[in-house]
Amino acid sequence: MESPRYPDRYDLRKRRSQWVAFALFRVFSLFIAFVLFAILGFIIYKGVGVISWDFLTEPPTDGMTSGGIFPAIVGTLLLMLGSAIVAFPVGIMSGIYMNEYASRGWLVRFIRLMTNNLSGVPSIVFGLFGMALFVKYLGFGDSILAGSLTLGLLSLPLVIRTTEEALKDIPSSYREGSLALGATKLQTIWKVILPMGMPRIITGLILSLGRVSGETAPILFTCAAYFFPQLPSSIFDQCMALPYHLYVISTSGTDIEAQQPIAYGTALVLIAIILVVNLLAGGMRRYFENRLKTK
Amino acid sequence: MKKIEVKEVDFYYGKFHALKHISMEVEQNDVVAFIGPSGCGKSTFLRLFNRMNDLIPGSRLTGQVLIDGRDIYAPGVEIDRLRKEVGMVFQRPNPFPKSIFDNVAYGLRVNGIRDKSFIAHRVEEALKGAALWNEVKDKLKASAFALSGGQQQRLCIARAMAVSPSVLLMDEPASALDPISTAKIEELIRELKKEVTIIIVTHNMQQAARVSDRTAFFYMGEMVECGETKMIFTNPSKEATQNYITGRFG
Numbered sequence: 203m204e205s206p207r208y209p210d211r212y213d214l215r216k217r218r219s220q221w222v223a224f225a226l227f228r229v230f231s232l233f234i235a236f237v238l239f240a241i242l243g244f245i246i247y248k249g250v251g252v253i254s255w256d257f258l259t260e261p262p263t264d265g266m267t268s269g270g271i272f273p274a275i276v277g278t279l280l281l282m283l284g285s286a287i288v289a290f291p292v293g294i295m296s297g298i299y300m301n302e303y304a305s306r307g308w309l310v311r312f313i314r315l316m317t318n319n320l321s322g323v324p325s326i327v328f329g330l331f332g333m334a335l336f337v338k339y340l341g342f343g344d345s346i347l348a349g350s351l352t353l354g355l356l357s358l359p360l361v362i363r364t365t366e367e368a369l370k371d372i373p374s375s376y377r378e379g380s381l382a383l384g385a386t387k388l389q390t391i392w393k394v395i396l397p398m399g400m401p402r403i404i405t406g407l408i409l410s411l412g413r414v415s416g417e418t419a420p421i422l423f424t425c426a427a428y429f430f431p432q433l434p435s436s437i438f439d440q441c442m443a444l445p446y447h448l449y450v451i452s453t454s455g456t457d458i459e460a461q462q463p464i465a466y467g468t469a470l471v472l473i474a475i476i477l478v479v480n481l482l483a484g485g486m487r488r489y490f491e492n493r494l495k496t497k
Numbered sequence: 498m499k500k501i502e503v504k505e506v507d508f509y510y511g512k513f514h515a516l517k518h519i520s521m522e523v524e525q526n527d528v529v530a531f532i533g534p535s536g537c538g539k540s541t542f543l544r545l546f547n548r549m550n551d552l553i554p555g556s557r558l559t560g561q562v563l564i565d566g567r568d569i570y571a572p573g574v575e576i577d578r579l580r581k582e583v584g585m586v587f588q589r590p591n592p593f594p595k596s597i598f599d600n601v602a603y604g605l606r607v608n609g610i611r612d613k614s615f616i617a618h619r620v621e622e623a624l625k626g627a628a629l630w631n632e633v634k635d636k637l638k639a640s641a642f643a644l645s646g647g648q649q650q651r652l653c654i655a656r657a658m659a660v661s662p663s664v665l666l667m668d669e670p671a672s673a674l675d676p677i678s679t680a681k682i683e684e685l686i687r688e689l690k691k692e693v694t695i696i697i698v699t700h701n702m703q704q705a706a707r708v709s710d711r712t713a714f715f716y717m718g719e720m721v722e723c724g725e726t727k728m729i730f731t732n733p734s735k736e737a738t739q740n741y742i743t744g745r746f747g
Contacts, residue, residue: 373591375587375589376593378552378585379587379591379593379653380593380603380607381549381552381580382549382580382584382585382587382657383580383581383603383607383608383656383657383660384577384578384580384581384604384607384608384660385577385603385604386577386607389607393603393607394593397594398594494594494640
């Protein structure tokens with residue numbers, strides 16, 4: 203007797219739903235890319251007209267209705283540097299501690315929980331806390347120091363988490379291999395684990411810098427100056443910063459209409475800085491990965 | 498004096514009784530093979546000799562493990578010094594992401610040796626000892642990752658031998674390798690036993706028969722029997738051993 207033919211329609215149905223699902227995924231992914239390009243295109247279209255050498259190297263003039271944004275660029279770069287000095291050492295060491303020294307136990311679970319909660323705290327609350335602690339209680343006043351500390355606290359959870367995740371993904375066979383040769387835990391971390399985690403740690407650090415450069419709320423009450431055309435001369439000076447400057451000239455000032463092109467120009471410079479930072483992150487990652495491969 | 502003496506060792510992972518009352522002795526420069534089905538405790542037992550199990554939280558040991566007459570679990574034993582004395586080669590080759598040279602030099606450097614000419618000398622010796630020198634002598638600065646799996650494993654053996662251990666633990670050192678690389682490792686074991694005492698865990702019974710002087714069969718956390726390899730494979734005294742080596746289970 204002939205056996206019944208194997209039905210083909212199931213196969214077809216499978217293929218059809220596969221096709222539909224992937225078409226949907228593709229459309230949504232393209233939509234996201236489109237949104238990104240729309241924002242970028244809009245900012246470039248509106249802002250590129252005011253970009254000039256003078257715009258990048260001169261302070262604002264005429265009640266901020268003309269002139270450049272040089273002090274805000276410098277201020278933002280200084281705050282990025284300052285927050286890095288605050289957050290990187292502390293964050294990397296905490297990440298190492300959590301993953302290498304105490305990956306189990308209630309203390310680490312508690313710290314991890316707190317770190318995750320910390321990253322959920324709205325940035326304006328960081329600003330308020332920074333004002334209370336650094337500006338008022340410690341008496342730093344509105345200053346680059348207070349702003350850097352506040353921004354540093356803000357980026358700490360991200361730095362800790364990226365360090366931890368980077369180290370977690372390194373197979374334990376490398377740790378065992380090192381320990382089995384008589385290396386101490388510290389030697390193992392320093393000579394084997396950290397170099398292996400470096401590409402991802404660096405990437406995380408640089409991305410956190412990008413995030414810091416765009417933050418407004420934390421520096422609102424701790425550092426940012428409405429108008430401070432000369433460059434800061436010490437870490438106890440206030441400074442201007444791009445995101446805050448953008449906010450100021452879009453919402454207040456002598457002539458908001460006239461200030462609008464400057465706002466778009468400022469936004470463009472800010473985005474450009476973040477873009478450069480992100481590209482740098484990618485480049486550094488590749489550099490460190492190659493060094494691991496060839497060295 | 499025996500090289501290694503194990504006296505009435507029990508070992509626990511938390512509440513799990515992983516090794517049950519094991520005693521055995523190992524002669525200097527012998528090769529001892531541990532065989533048994535997966536989960537029988539042979540790897541756990543192997544890792545007692547360089548205290549690798551210390552890394553596992555909640556593990557506990559009773560009894561004594563003596564190497565050269567000294568209890569390695571006694572208070573005050575420096576674990577890093579013990580691990581320099583008792584080298585280990587793992588199942589999967591695990592060279593560091595460093596150059597071939599730096600991999601072999603690693604153990605010397607972490608143990609405080611700074612003398613460059615001594616390090617270079619030891620690296621060459623260790624690579625020759627691991628039968629790898631001729632293949633890598635012109636590319637010592639190249640990444641260890643550029644080597645084949647078998648070469649990487651021999652590099653790991655060189656790395657372990659560079660710090661001059663007196664015992665070498667091997668945890669299924671050839672199970673991730675092709676037959677030709679496996680044969681090279683086995684040949685190497687026969688060479689290395691002139692210098693060190695070797696304990697090797699293996700799933701491959703032919704391998705145990707080929708390379709070892711003595712064989713211990715483990716089952717469910719117990720050492721069923723331990724004796725001359727020839728005896729174990731031709732005339733075991735326990736039925737479980739007989740069943741295992743003839744392939745009736747495991």
